[in-house]
Amino acid sequence: MSITVVIQQMTMIVLLIALGFYSYKKSILTDETTKGISALIVNITNPCLMVYSMLSTGERLSGKLIVLGLISVIVTDAILIVMAELIPRLLKVKDTERYCYWMLGVFGNVGFIGIPLTNAVLGPDALVYVAFHNLIFNLLIYTVGINKIRTAAGEEKSGFSFDMLKSCINSGTVSVLIGLILYVAGISLPGLIMSTIDYAGRATTFLSMMILGSAVARMSIRQVITDARLLIFSLIRLILIPGLVLIILKLFIKDDLIIYTSALMLAVPAGNMPLIMATGHGLKADKISDGIVLTTVLSLITIPIVTLFV
Secondary structure, three states, X not given: OOHHHHHHXXXXXXXXXXXXXXXXXXXXXOHHHHHHHHHHHHHHHHHHHHHHHHHOOOOOOOHHHHHHHHHXXXXXXXXXXXXXXXXXXXXXXXXXXXXXXXXXXXXXXXXOOHXXXXXXXXXXXXXXXXXXXHHHHHHHHHXXXXXXXXHHOOOOOOOOOHHHHHHHOOHHHHXXXXXXXXXXXXXXXXXXXXXXXXXXXXXXXXXXXXXXXXXXXXXXXXXXXXXXXXXXXXXHHHHHHHHHHHHHHHHHOOOHHHHHXXXXXXXXXXXXXXXXXXXXXXXXXXXXXXXXXXXXXXXHHHHHHHHOOO
């Protein structure tokens, strides 16, 4: 994996975040417009990027590689869940904040940052594996994740229900499933349709980094970087856990592309969905927003470090 390409990609992300920061400070972006842009990303541009990414690849994967790719995602997420339960206890995080650390530990930004980063570093052939990560991400966040949020909010913790199943059916999961079905079946879309979703999907990285930059502009960076527990947790999550998972995956998976993709998916910063869900349930989620900003800043350094080990 080219360390130069990784550094260039992360530098671009920093510059785009800076544009978002500047736009918010100058009132070009406002709280109201960022909500609309977030909805645009979630419902249109990111699904388009996901579908195009899978269908624009060259040779289709064999059934064996598809199974191995899914296994790598399941193993990765299982380890993340265990670590997200264990590490906050070892760091003696307050009970009221443990759900924040759990969400930060399990749900990385495998969509907004993971897709364009993987495409730039590993090429389009790796994006079908990224699709697996996004599919499991959506299934987990609308089942286990929502139960964590409900418990923290003092709501009755529910088992799997029809309503929960409906929550799993959203633009993210639907786009991944459509893309995977077309991919596995070897079906290509007409050129005009592919060009349309390509142009729409390209907006994802720019728009999502602008939103992130506006979030940074609303926060106290000094407060974030001086939170010792959150800093230690973030470093463990972004460096030690990717290293551990890589060692485990290499024991039974020999395909480098699968392993490298999993490494990048583990190295990306925390995702935005936990924050959206927590605030939607009336929770005070400052620790989640702090963690998103801190892991994003740290990932500019930690992603290149992780790539040295793959």
